[in-house]
Amino acid sequence: MSFEPKIVGFLCNWCSYAGADLAGVSRLKCVPNVHIIRLMCSGGLSPFLILKALEAGADGVLICGCSPGDCHYREGNYKAIRRMALLKRILGQFGIEQERVQLHWVCASCGDEFVDVVNKMTAEIKELGPLRAGAISN
Amino acid sequence: MEEPRIGVYVCHCGTNIAGTVDVEEVAKYAETLPNVIVSRHYPYTCSDPGQELIKKDIKELGVNRVVVASCSPRLHERTFQTVLREAGLNPYLFQMANIREHCSWLHEASPELTEKAKRMVRAAVNRVSQHVPLEIRGLPIFPATLIVGGGISGMQAALEIANSNHMVYIIEREPSIGGHMAQFDKTFPTLDCAACILTPKMTEVARHPFIRVLTYSEVVGISGFVGNFRVKIRRKPRYVDEGKCIGCLICQEKCPWTALSEFNAGTSERKAIYTPFAQAVPNIPVIDTEHCVYFLKGKCRACEKFCDAKAIRFEQSELIFELDVGNIIIATGFDTFDAFSIPQYGYGRYPNVFTSLEFERLCSPTGPTEGHIMLADGRPPDSVAIIHCVGSRDKNYHEYCSRVCCMHALKYSHLIKEKTNAEVYQMYIDMRCFGKGYEEFYDRIQNEGVNFIRGKVAKVTDEPITEEEKNKLIVLVEDTLLGTMLRVPVDMVILCVALEPRKDANEVARLFHLGRSADGFFLERHPKLDPAATMSEGILIAGCCQGPKDIPDSVAHASAAAARALAMIARGKIEVPAVTASIDEDQCSGCKICNLLCPFDAISFDDEAKISRINEVLCQGCGVCAAACPSGAITHNYFTADEITAEIEGVLA
Numbered sequence: 001m002s003f004e005p006k007i008v009g010f011l012c013n014w015c016s017y018a019g020a021d022l023a024g025v026s027r028l029k030c031v032p033n034v035h036i037i038r039l040m041c042s043g044g045l046s047p048f049l050i051l052k053a054l055e056a057g058a059d060g061v062l063i064c065g066c067s068p069g070d071c072h073y074r075e076g077n078y079k080a081i082r083r084m085a086l087l088k089r090i091l092g093q094f095g096i097e098q099e100r101v102q103l104h105w106v107c108a109s110c111g112d113e114f115v116d117v118v119n120k121m122t123a124e125i126k127e128l129g130p131l132r133a134g135a136i137s138n
Numbered sequence: 139m140e141e142p143r144i145g146v147y148v149c150h151c152g153t154n155i156a157g158t159v160d161v162e163e164v165a166k167y168a169e170t171l172p173n174v175i176v177s178r179h180y181p182y183t184c185s186d187p188g189q190e191l192i193k194k195d196i197k198e199l200g201v202n203r204v205v206v207a208s209c210s211p212r213l214h215e216r217t218f219q220t221v222l223r224e225a226g227l228n229p230y231l232f233q234m235a236n237i238r239e240h241c242s243w244l245h246e247a248s249p250e251l252t253e254k255a256k257r258m259v260r261a262a263v264n265r266v267s268q269h270v271p272l273e274i275r276g277l278p279i280f281p282a283t284l285i286v287g288g289g290i291s292g293m294q295a296a297l298e299i300a301n302s303n304h305m306v307y308i309i310e311r312e313p314s315i316g317g318h319m320a321q322f323d324k325t326f327p328t329l330d331c332a333a334c335i336l337t338p339k340m341t342e343v344a345r346h347p348f349i350r351v352l353t354y355s356e357v358v359g360i361s362g363f364v365g366n367f368r369v370k371i372r373r374k375p376r377y378v379d380e381g382k383c384i385g386c387l388i389c390q391e392k393c394p395w396t397a398l399s400e401f402n403a404g405t406s407e408r409k410a411i412y413t414p415f416a417q418a419v420p421n422i423p424v425i426d427t428e429h430c431v432y433f434l435k436g437k438c439r440a441c442e443k444f445c446d447a448k449a450i451r452f453e454q455s456e457l458i459f460e461l462d463v464g465n466i467i468i469a470t471g472f473d474t475f476d477a478f479s480i481p482q483y484g485y486g487r488y489p490n491v492f493t494s495l496e497f498e499r500l501c502s503p504t505g506p507t508e509g510h511i512m513l514a515d516g517r518p519p520d521s522v523a524i525i526h527c528v529g530s531r532d533k534n535y536h537e538y539c540s541r542v543c544c545m546h547a548l549k550y551s552h553l554i555k556e557k558t559n560a561e562v563y564q565m566y567i568d569m570r571c572f573g574k575g576y577e578e579f580y581d582r583i584q585n586e587g588v589n590f591i592r593g594k595v596a597k598v599t600d601e602p603i604t605e606e607e608k609n610k611l612i613v614l615v616e617d618t619l620l621g622t623m624l625r626v627p628v629d630m631v632i633l634c635v636a637l638e639p640r641k642d643a644n645e646v647a648r649l650f651h652l653g654r655s656a657d658g659f660f661l662e663r664h665p666k667l668d669p670a671a672t673m674s675e676g677i678l679i680a681g682c683c684q685g686p687k688d689i690p691d692s693v694a695h696a697s698a699a700a701a702r703a704l705a706m707i708a709r710g711k712i713e714v715p716a717v718t719a720s721i722d723e724d725q726c727s728g729c730k731i732c733n734l735l736c737p738f739d740a741i742s743f744d745d746e747a748k749i750s751r752i753n754e755v756l757c758q759g760c761g762v763c764a765a766a767c768p769s770g771a772i773t774h775n776y777f778t779a780d781e782i783t784a785e786i787e788g789v790l791a
Contacts, residue, residue: 006790013212018653018673021210024239026656032245032254035261035789036236038211040717040777044761049782057790070648073760074737083765108653108673109661115244 005059005125009034009118010049012042014072016064016106016114023111030115033122034062041065042103043076047087050101055136060100060125062117067105077105096135099124142173142267145201146259147192148237149183149208155238156181158247159255164207164237167256171263175199184214189221196225203269205262207235207255212673213664228271230716230776235262261788268781272716277755279365279464279712282307283703286357286646289317290336290689291681291696292469293343298700300348304707307461308343309371310353312400314418316340317471321401323501323509324553325689326545327579333417333504340419354424358458360649363758364676365464365712375454377425378411382449385421387413389441389450397429399506403495406506411441416504425452465676465703468660469696470646472682475529475536475636483528483633484598488611489514491598491631494546501553511557518558519629523613524550525595526566529636536636538657541686543634544570548580550632551588563589563626565615573688591626593618598631637686650677659685670699678702717759717776723749725771732763732772 011017017038023030039045042065050061063084065077084103091101102121106114146168150156161179168177176195180188183206195201204227206218211234219229235258241251281304285292288310296306308315320340322332343349352371359370378389393409401414408414410430413423425441427433432452442450477485477493485491490513492500499505500512513519524547530540544566551562569590571580584590597614603625610627617624639658640646647654651674653661660679663671670678680696681687687695706712721732726749733741733750740756741763743749752763752772761774770779 008786008789014651014673017210018212020244021212021236021239022653022661024210024243027243029246030244032241032250035254035257036240037261037782037785037789039761039782040774041760041762044765044774044777046765046779049779049786052783053786053790056787058786070651072651073758073762076737076760076762079735079762079766109647109655111656 003126003130005033005122005130006057007034007060007062007122007125008053008058009036009062009064010039010042010045011036011106012065012072012076013038013040015066015070015108016042018108019064019106019110019114022109023114026111028111028115030118031122034118041071041073041076043071043073043079045080047083047090050087051136054096054100054131059128059131060102060121062121063101063103064106064114064117065103067107070107094135096131097128099128100131140202142203143199143201144174144203144205144263144266145192145195145199146174146177146205146207146263147183147188148177148179148259149188149206150179150181151208151238152181155208155242158242158251159237160252163252164255164259168205168259168263171260173203173267174263176201183208184217189217192218192221193225196222196227202227203231203266205233205235205259205266207237207259207262209238210236210240229274230272231266231269233262233266233269235259257789260791261785264784264788265781268778268784269776272775274716275714275754276711277365277714279706279710280367280462281305281707281710282461282463283465283467283707284309284357284367284369284461284463285467285469287317287469287471287681287683288312288315288343288351288353289469289471289681290319290339291471291692292317292467293339294693294696295467295469295680295700295703296343296349297339297346298697299703299707300346302704302707303348304704306349307463308349308351309355309357310351311356312414313354313376313424314414314420315343315351315353316415316419319689320415320417321403321495321502322498323505324549326549327573327575329549329552337417340417344419351420353420357649360466365706367463367466367676369461369463369466371459371461373457373459375456376422377427377451377454378423379449379451380420380422382447383422384447384449386446387423388444388446390423392440392444394438394440395429395431397426402499402506403493405496405499465678465706466650467678467680467696467699467703468646468650468652468683469680470640470643470683472637472686473640475638477528477633477635479535480528482597483525483595484600484611484631485633488598488600488631490519490611490629491633494543494550494632494634497550497632501550501557509557511554513629519554519560521561521563521628522554522630522632523563523565523611523626523628524632524634525613526564526634527594527636528633529638531567536638536657538686539570540637541570542637542688545573545576545579545688547632547634548583551583552586555586555588560629561589563591563613563628565591565593565595565613567592567594573690591615591617591624602627637682640683643683650674652677652679657685659683670695670702676706715759718754718757719752719759719761719764719772719774720754721750721752722771722773723747725769726750727769727771729768731766731768735762735766737762
């Protein structure tokens, strides 16, 4: 059987979760590999939880927030960008490919973009293969 | 804390979920999960009997946590939280699994969907085991309402609210309220004149003791949240003292400089100091600095010289001020489709090709021709072609139907027949006359001798091939009922242009955190059951900014938005979700990192205790501080690390 990656998707409540809802309401179709977890804001996502997801068996983590300038909390998404830069350096030290953790902007009316992001990221992770077991915990 | 006793309810949502997800199997699977004492599936969990089912289990089986696997929490989280509360449970001991929008609707049908739904339910069960009761706070609200846009929708909503003796502010960016409706001549299907029904309403709005009209103003910023918005308004300078101007308009008469009149859709000129139209409210002119020669070259001041009231103020500058409001109604209306985008219809090349809005002005007694329908050279037309669906129902431009064009096209036929002897041709795709009295109107116009040609126009040209076509515009159209190509020579062509979202709809959507549907109009909370609310609490939409509407529908929509706002005003307070952050004082190291991160200045530093403290009234619950706290002293309630970790482990297990 071909490898089906498991991806955890952290979506902000105001834009991206609504965008994913819109994708569903519009009956757009994407691959079922991303498991969505709702957050209030992409800036409220602790890097600890991203690592936790990778440790718990995710092959990738997708983070979606409001487009720059659109954050419901003014600038939470900018904080997410800055955290991401630091986290990527740490991931490198663990030997984890950068593509496994991706940050994308998905607005409340961007159902089609959400579907594109999910399909594209799933294909990329498929290419990379499963995350080495124990990449984080050992 | 007591041992979790979880009840799981898997919703069929008719066939929306059950069509592709084996709900029975999901419910059976949920029974095997830790702490689950009852698991059921039900056709419509959000219905009354569905809600009763949950309440009964809470009371009789001692269920103390609830998971509903159904639609998006953005739709029904509140519904089910209320169920818990009514049954005596804390509403935060609840979790939803979104197996409709994010599962059954989002993926191609396959057995994998049932598996995915199971994982989602498992995640929700895991998570809800970690939930703790949270306290809901009641907050007082500002009773005033802000309405953005002073067209018919904005005015209607304003009057509905103000008549309950609650303050309303109307912000209108143009110099006068009235909107597009003020530009129309007659209104279908009753043919009463738009001005006769609109201008009394405009006056009523302006004189209402509970309405403050702020024209020539725009919203530039907004902060706060439902019930407690603070809105920043920019009042553009009119260069006229509103307190002194008596509206004699001698300035307009004497001004030597002109520009194209926006109100007359560019069919005539106006002065550089002007009121857009004679019945403008307020009847106070503005100086258009792009065309006023004093602003351009520093000389003239004719208006100032002739103004007896001494009201001209060249030194006036813009005013920025703030308003505190509880509700905001967006009624920003529409723009018309740019007819230049379809060059084959000849708009701009042939002077006798008009848009529908231009034709409204030609028909209007207050328009450039004082209501006489005439060609560019002043002759009355012998024949007129009315082209439907210009930019609407067209995959190249807008896929949607603009809903008003069929009816105003019929109205134009009537007006042309009434005022001239011209032959009228309607070139339509389908006639859509759906409203009250509309079909009867269609019938009436058919009996007035109008020619109906079913087909989409290919081209308008001025190149004749017969003697009869000389000096005419020739409309090339396929009559799809006869199956023949026609060349219809006419004197005048009217393009029924589409209604489309305002050019700046994107900026407005960003400012007010609104979603937009695929067609670009603002997105309502629910297309059928909640058309006036948006996903942003306390921000409502009315009229054409949500989608093309005729006047009756705009008025009904605006009244619905007003009723929503009034419900909150009458309650006097709102319940603020308990999703906030809190600090464990024993763990706080006093590093102050959170102080700077908080976008709402809700965290301050207690200099005596050397720790940070969160003001729960200001906290909006984004969780940025909790994610950044190096000591792990901050808890983001309802989104704690333990809760999210449980959810992660649930989906991945």
